[in-house]
Every structure is written in structure tokens, then in C-alpha cells.
């Protein structure tokens with residue numbers, strides 16, 4: 320039987336350090352996952368993740384329960400640890416004055432619950448895809464903090480509920496610049512003007528910010544490479560500035576926190 324030949328191996332090059340390696344140097348996925356050469360990312364259609372698994376990650380969370388569970392649980396573990404650091408380091412200045420916040424792409428709500436615990440007067444909600452929200456563990460409605468956090472199934476590219484602030488933790492680095500601009504444009508529609516307290520709070524890497532330790536720098540660059548699988552990337556300040564400006568925001572402030580993350584407050 321005739322089987323479609325896999326695409327030729329290509330050499331990928333890291334934009335920051337010029338390291339290069341062979342794409343697809345791994346066991347072949349099922350032939351159905353291969354697409355024609357013109358479908359590859361250079362042709363505009365897909366990502367390393369899709370090349371290997373045939374669908375984008377947020378389709379796989381819909382199609383594959385085990386992958387969905389692993390992704391949601393991993394996000395809770397990462398977020399529980401990093402929110403602890405973030406809230407100790409920076410919280411008062413960043414969250415003061417807010418009465419509502421939507422954690423967009425907030426998974427099972429670990430960040431929203433940490434914020435609601437630290438600031439009980441802020442009404443916190445989580446917006447995520449339906450396949451994520453329907454799997455929010457049951458106990459997340461029974462104790463006091465869980466019951467104050469509202470979970471909303473929806474698509475951030477279509478609309479985000481009105482709120483003082485949108486929180487985006489490890490969401491924008493999953494996407495290329497054009498998708499980030501679209502997400503940020505929806506965020507801007509959801510929040511009030513700057514003088515009425517509106518802002519977007521991004522928790523992500525800003526390459527070059529934070530501790531100058533070699534290990535922190537290496538972690539930032541490794542994350543950049545890691546996010547390439549989704550077609551996303553970690554960004555330097557000038558790359559963030561470009562997407563904020565394209566999405567119609569007027570100003571931003573970067574606050575590095577312990578570890579390799581920063582908080583970016585983005586103002587309409």
C-alpha cells in the first residue's frame with residue numbers, strides 16, 4: 320500500500336542563540352499526522368506540535384481526556400507554586416484598587432483562587448475552553464474561596480466578560496504575535512479606561528529581565544525554545560511592546576519577580 324512519505328527534515332534555528340537542530344528527528348508519528356510540505360509552518364499552516372500530533376494542543380485537550388487531565392493538573396502545580404511567589408513579591412501594588420478580575424485561559428483556577436484568597440474583595444472569575452471548565456474538580460465549588468470563584472466556558476478570541484482587570488498567566492507565550500494581538504484586543508474591550516482602573520496583568524517571561532543568574536537566563540531561553548512547539552515564544556521587552564501597541568494599548572510597566580517570571584501591567 321502506498322504511504323505518504325514524511326516531509327524532508329528541516330533545520331530549525333533559535334532566533335536568540337543561533338543554535339540549530341534538525342526538526343522531526345524523532346520516531347515518526349502515524350502517517351496520517353504528516354501533511355504536505357506546503358502545510359508546514361513556513362507555508363503558514365502549522366506548528367511543531369501539529370506536525371508531531373496532527374492537531375493543535377487545544378484541540379487535543381478536547382479529543383484526548385488523558386492529555387487534557389495532564390495539562391490541567393500540570394498547570395495547577397506550576398501555578399500554585401509561582402502564585403505564592405508572585406503574591407508575596409508584588410501583590411499590593413498590582414492588585415490594589417481592583418474590584419473584579421478575569422483569569423483568561425486560567426485552567427482549573429489555581430491563580431484565581433490564590434488571588435481571591437489574598438484579596439477577598441476582588442470578584443475573581445476564570446474563562447477557559449469548555450473541555451477544561453467541565454473538568455474543574457467538584458470540590459472547587461464547596462469551600463468558601465472555591466465558591467467565590469466563578470468558572471466560565473468560552474473562547475478568548477470571541478469575547479471576554481467585562482472586568483476591571485484581565486489576568487493572563489502563561490497564555491500569550493503559547494501564541495504567535497498575530498494571535499496575541501487578537502487576544503489583547505479582546506482584553507481591551509473587556510476592561511475600562513486606565514483612569515477607571517482598567518488593566519491587563521500578564522505573568523510571563525520577559526527575556527533579559529529578572530535575576531542575572533546564568534540559570535535564570537538559561538531557563539528563559541529554554542522556555543523560548545519549549546514554546547516554539549506551539550508556535551509561540553518567550554519575548555524580549557521590544558517584542559512585547561510591539562504587540563501591546565498593535566492591540567491599541569498605550570503604556571505598560573514590567574516588574575520582575577523571583578525566578579524567571581515578570582509581571583507586565585498593560586494599560587489602555
Ligand SMILES: C[S@@+](CC[C@H](N)C(=O)[O-])C[C@H]1O[C@@H](n2cnc3c(N)ncnc32)[C@H](O)[C@@H]1O
Pocket residue numbers: 377380393394395397398423424425426446447448451473474475476487488489490493
Ligand atoms: C499553558 S495553559 C496556562 C493555564 C494557566 N493560565 C496557568 O498558567 O497555569 C493555557 C490555557 O489557555 C487555555 N486556552 C487555549 N485556547 C483558549 C481559548 N481560545 N479560549 C480560552 N482559553 C484558552 C487552555 O485551555 C489552557 O488552560
